[in-house]
Every structure is written in C-alpha cells, then in structure tokens.
Amino acid sequence: MSSSRAFALSVLVVSACVLGLAPILVRLTETGPAAAGFWRFVFAMPLLLVLTARPKSWAGGGEGIGRPSKWMILAGLFFALDLSFWHYGIVMTSVANATVLCNLTPVVVTLFGWIVFKERPARLFILAIALAMSGAFAMAAGASGAQGTNPLLGDIFSLSVALWYSGYFLAVKQARTTAGAMRITLWATAIGIPPLAVVSLLLGEDMIPATLAGWGACVGMGVMHVAGQGGVAWALGKLPASVTAVTILVQPIVAGLLSWWIFGETLTPVQALGGALVLAAIVLAQWSSRKPGVPSDGDQTKTGAGPKGPAPVNV
Template sequence: MSSPTPAPRLIPLLVVLASASVLGLAPILVRLTETGPAAAGFWRFAFALPLLCLLVARPGGEGLGRPSRWMLLAGLLLGLDLSVWHYGIVMTSVANATVLCNLTPVVVTLVGWLVFKERPARLFILALALAMGGAFAMAAAAEGGQGTNPVLGDLLSLSVSLWYAGYFLMVKRARTTAGALRVTFWATLAGLPLMGGVALVLGEDMIPATTAGWAACMAMGLMHVVGQGGVAWALGRLPTAITAVTILIQPLVAAGLSWLIFGETLTIVQALGGALVLAAIMLAQWSARTKTGATPEGVAPA
C-alpha cells in the first residue's frame, strides 16, 4: 500500500490565516472583560480548558496522554506572553500592541535557521523585511492619546515578541510527537496558574462586573481553542518562519475592529503599512514554492 500523499501547503496556510484572524479578536475582548489584564488571560485559559479536554478525550481522539517538556514550556511562555501583552493592550492602542508583539517572525526566522536548520530563501528575507516595515509603519503612524501610557505600552508589547517566538518554537518541537489539540491543552493548563498568579500578585479585579464581561471572557476561551489550536496544527505542517510571517494578518484584523468598536483611528500611513504586510505575506508564501514540497520533518498527527 502506498503512503498517503502529504497535505498541500495551501491548506495549512489557510488554517493559519483563519486562526490569526480569530486571534485578532483578542485585544478587543481583553478590553471588554471588565477584569484586570492578566485576569483576562486567566479566564481565557479557564474557559478554553473544558472544551479542549472534550476535544482531545473524545472517542477516536488522540487522548490526553502525558505532557512533554516542550508542551509545558510552551504553556509557561504563552502565559508570560499574554500577561505582558494584555497590559500593553490597555496602555497603548490596539493596533500598536498587536503590531509590535508580532515582530516575532524576526526571532523565529533566526532561531529556525540556526537551530532547526530551516534556511530561509532570499525572497523570504525580502518578504520579512517588507512585513516588518509595514508593521513599524502601522505602529509609528498611530495617533497619540490612545491608551493609558502609550510609551510603556509600546515597550511591553515589543518585549512580547520574544515570549511569543519562544512559544512558537516550543509548539513546533511538541508537534513532532503529539497532535495540535493535545499540545494546546497541556500548554493552556500549564499557563493557567501563571496567569492567575500574576493577576493576584498585581491585585487585579478578577471577577467581571456584568454579564457582558463574562460573555467576553467565555468568547476569549472559544477564541483561544480555535486560534491557538489552528496555529498549533499548522506548525506541524509548515516551517516556523512561514507561519510566523503569515500571522501578521492578526494586527490588520485587530486594527480594523478597534476602529469599528473603540473608534481608534487608522491613519493613511497605517493603512499603507497594513497593505504592505499583506503583500509581504503573499511574497513569503510564493518564495516557499521554490522549496521542496515535502511535508516538514517531524509532522505529527492532527
């Protein structure tokens, strides 16, 4: 019997685009939870866990199994990522917070190249530079007066790129031996106490004041399952650098929603920067077509 044909790259690419678009809801929902920033992350994890458990433990599913060290490290890094980023969302504009934290591709590309031997094509490096240029344009051109402390918020959001890159790389390693839902479940469980601990130490409001706040918390849980689960699935089938560039669609979604919901203006330069990011994503995917079409090493079951 012949071995099954590897899934085409188009499918995981579409999954990443859809997942990143869903994750673009995160900064909007954080502001609507009526809790502290880290507490919002705690409820995100808490509401996601029951659904993840049902999906992993369902008949015919992969089962919970035991977590690998990569899964636990991914959870700790994701907890650090969200703890810092949620404060950035409150202190600066949604567009800035989302764009600056997505400088992740720079870190991911370098580590993937040096550690995992995923050498990027020259055209991909050009796409990465264009994407970063577009991201900086979106952040630098934002109008002032958005958020409680824009400068500190920008710095916090920028630091998140390191934690998010670490999360990406740990998930990539975890996916060599486990499916996406199992990885996402254990990473979420590992990050839950960290998020709760940060919220308590900083004296945040833990409980939403209204039904709308609770609805936002539950929506974050569903968003986490769909968004992070989709990214984890794609990381088993795409190079980390390609995935990291593709999720730059997330700031565009967040910026558009913040304009509609919070009235945060989107300047012409920001709009042009967003268009540049989209063009860079397409260029990065086109550059990948010059590589072998084989499935990445260590692909795990879905």
C-alpha cells in the same frame, strides 16, 4: 501548491483572523489584563478536554490527555508570559500597536533558526521579512498617539511579547513532532493557568467581571483561544514554522480594523499603508517558499520543517 498545503494555509489564515478578536475581548472583560488571560485559559479548558477526548479527527483529537512533554510545559510558560505582557500592552497603547508589535515573531523565529540550526533563509524570504517589519513599524509609528494609558510603556511591553511568543512558537513546533495539536494546546493552556492567576493576584487586579457582558467576553476569549490557537498549533504540524510566523501577521490587521470600528481608534493613512505592506509580505513569503523541486504538500521531512526547527526558506 498542493491541496493539503492550501487547506493548511486556509486553516492558518482563518485561525489568525479569529485571534484578531483577542485584544478587543481583553478590553471588554472588565477585569485586569492578566486576569483576562486567566479567564481565557479557564474557559478554554472544557472545550479542549472534549476535543482531546473525542474520536480522532483532522484537528488532532482522540489522543487522550496523557502527560505533558517538556516542550508542552515550556509552551505553557512562554504563553503565560506572552499574555501577561501583551494584555498590559493592549491597555496601555492602541490595539493596533500592541497587536503589530507583538507579532514581530518572524524576525526572532528566523534568526533563531539561522543562528542555532544554521538554516539560512532564502533571499526573497529575507526581503519579505524586511517588508513585513517595515509595515509593522509604519503601523506603530503612524498611530495618532491618543490611545492607551501609557503608550510608550505599552509599546515596550508589546514588543517584548515577540520574544515570549517566539519561545511558544518554537516549543509548539517541537511538541508537534510527537503529539497532536489539541493535546499540545490543552497542556499549554493548563500549565499557563497558575502563573496568570499568581500575576493577577500579586498585581491586585480585578479578578471578577462586573457584568454579564464582561463574563460573556471572558467566555468568548476561551472559545477564541481554542479555535484560534488550536488552528495555529495544527498548522504548525503541516507547514514550516517560518511560513506560519509570517502568515499570522494578518492578526494585527484584523485587530486594527475591529478597534477602529468598535473603539473608534483612528487608523491613519500611514497605518493603512503599513497594513498593506504586511499583506504584501505574506504573499511574497509564500512565493519564496515554492522552491523548484521541493514538494509543498506539508511533508515535514521533505520541506525541512522537521524536529530541528523552522524550515530554512519559509515564513
């Protein structure tokens, strides 16, 4: 693995760990689920504007605001749907379940690339996907069942997020062929604000946090959004979408551990085993991406991660 690819992978792992804070902060915002997403986007905007306008850097700054492409618009709409369903899932079921089920994105991304772009994944990668999904199922099935207001509906909502996040994922991947990470994240965030506001108002949610701690959680979500989602968007320009989709499965592991520590949600032995399987799948997927004779330096043209979508052999 070249140093540039290793660095991109390191940024991706750190970003995924940062995003593992999201379900914790959602519960601490003292607002409705969709309203939490609204404040996440609102507080992220000032930082995104600064980063987009700053001198050009490795993070993709310096482009200027410009105009959103159709892929940025789609990314914003898909992300608004993602947060609306997922935040309700976080409230209705356990943090571990909500985060794992919504991260079944690799299956959708890989099937999309396979069916639409005729990009057949390697056998070892298919094994990695199966292992990851087995781990995800174990984490969901092994939950104690005592968390959340409506565990079954919460699990369904969280499962649907895999579809919305896959749409976001693929839209960002396409947008990265012509724009930098910060500009894409800026426009996807700005476009997602109005839908989240409408959803929260129509559902009669509490829009305003009751305490300073609630406001702090809202601000924290904005910072987390820029650091986490911006890092993932940047990595999508350096790594195949399929590799990125599996690697971000460290997010539910981080969220599960934090929910156990902060909220006392039980991490059962079965859930712990599921987390170990997911980590093993990530290692296997990275191994499967190292085909002999194929450069692993993040060159999109050479690795197959170009404009047509996710690479055929990586997740």
